[in-house]
Amino acid sequence: MKHIPFFTLVHQNAFLEKEIEFFYKELHAEAWYILGKRVAQFEKAYAAYNNVRHCIGVGNGLDALTLSLRALNIGKGDEVVVPANSFIATLLAVTQVGATPILAEPDKHTFNITAEEIKKKITSKTKVIIPVHLYGLPCAMEDLISLAETNNIFIVEDNAQAHGATYKNQKTGSFGIANATSFYPVKPLGAYGDGGAVTTNDAGLARQIRLLSNYGSEEKYYYETTGINSRLDEIQAGVLSIKLNYLDRWNEERIQLANLYSEILKDTEGIVLPVSSPDCKHIYHQYVIQSDKRDLLKEHLKKQGIETGIHYPVPPHLQKAYDFLNLQKGSLPVTEKLSETILSLPIYNGMKNEDVEYVCEVIRNFINKKVKPTVQ
Incomplete structure (x- = not known):
């Protein structure tokens, strides 16, 4: 695998x-x-x-x-x-x-x-x-x-x-x-x-x-x-x-990887892709998608050898450390929804295009309920 x-x-x-x-x-x-x-x-x-x-x-x-x-x-x-x-x-x-x-x-x-x-x-x-x-x-x-x-x-x-x-x-x-x-x-x-x-x-x-x-x-x-x-x-x-000395080069490399993710995953049902703006240069420290089936998707990716992250699984206002703010569950619905749906995909300097393609194929197969892809 x-x-x-x-x-x-x-x-x-x-x-x-x-x-x-x-x-x-x-x-x-x-x-x-x-x-x-x-x-x-x-x-x-x-x-x-x-x-x-x-x-x-x-x-x-x-x-x-x-x-x-x-x-x-x-x-x-x-x-x-x-x-x-x-x-x-x-x-x-x-x-x-x-x-x-x-x-x-x-x-x-x-x-x-x-x-x-x-x-x-x-x-x-x-x-x-x-x-x-x-x-x-x-x-x-x-x-x-x-x-x-x-x-x-x-x-x-x-x-x-x-x-x-x-x-x-x-x-x-x-x-x-x-x-x-x-x-x-x-x-x-x-x-x-x-x-x-x-x-x-x-x-x-x-x-x-x-x-x-x-x-x-x-x-x-x-x-x-x-x-x-x-x-x-x-x-x-x-x-x-x-x-x-290499920061700009490394940023551009991650931008290219992110663009490849977006190109392959565009129009994938049930997946919301990250956005940018004409005013902004997004350097993609993380490539974060959204899915209502986030936990199932994360587990499926793991079974196919793909590690992912969640940034962040529990919002600060629901952490014990910030109980004193008296913000109950439901008080910040957008934040709470994001914590339940966001998933950070692999992205790092040195990652190959075929690795991005493999991640995307596994995601699309999950969405389409197909068998796992064949790894060459």
Whole structure:
């Protein structure tokens, strides 16, 4: 039986092997691992890539969001609007600073929050909107920015799934007052461990985030505020600097795979395909379909050697951790419906066209109740 992993870094790692080995030898000889030249080099390069003035490397994506909110003085009594269908980290950042997450329903086709839905959630306590460019598709930022400016609200992007995506030819991670991202290994730009960053055009905010991420210190053993220890290390910065050179190429590869999926699966009864927009460059961190028979389809694919994922099976408001929000089942119907129907298909750099074709054939056979395809 053919086996299609949901995700693998084997092909990327093989492609980068010589460059990474050379980098490791240099790093070993230099013997400097924290806040060195490689972090500074990566921060400069990643800021330039996103067309912003500042980048601050931090320990992970959650810290990037939390530090951004702290630097904006968001805290108890404040409300932050977030997508109801996001990964839990988006909400955790809000609650970590003592603020209250206000959940807005996503568009059922794009999976992203919209200005129309956010507008319903705005109160006098609303201080921040966190748009998440879910699965690699940018939110409609023009409408969000207009809404935020009208109501004197900050935008802090969660760009963890959309490195290199664009909205109206502007890269995500450059729209907000601060923009948080994760370099978790499976992300479009992934480290060899945890890592994250904040991008911004605000020099004062950049300084404050850097201060907070380094114990509250700009000069060693002198502390201006009570910070935390959340720093991108030299190893991850070096790996990310190498990978950044290939990010656009890898994004294009996934876009081509996604287009092949869409071409083969179009007009397949019972399957809703992901959408994009002429204004957006969707980089397909995930290729997410919808099916009312999701669980049966997932099990069928598994039996045919195809791994899949669900992003995410239980919405944050139905998790025990967020019982205190008092949002019962049925309170966010679009989000809940998506959690029951979405299925992420395999997509990764190094995946072959014939692998996509095999996945599609298995799906179509399931829909048409045919026997499993013959694997050559």
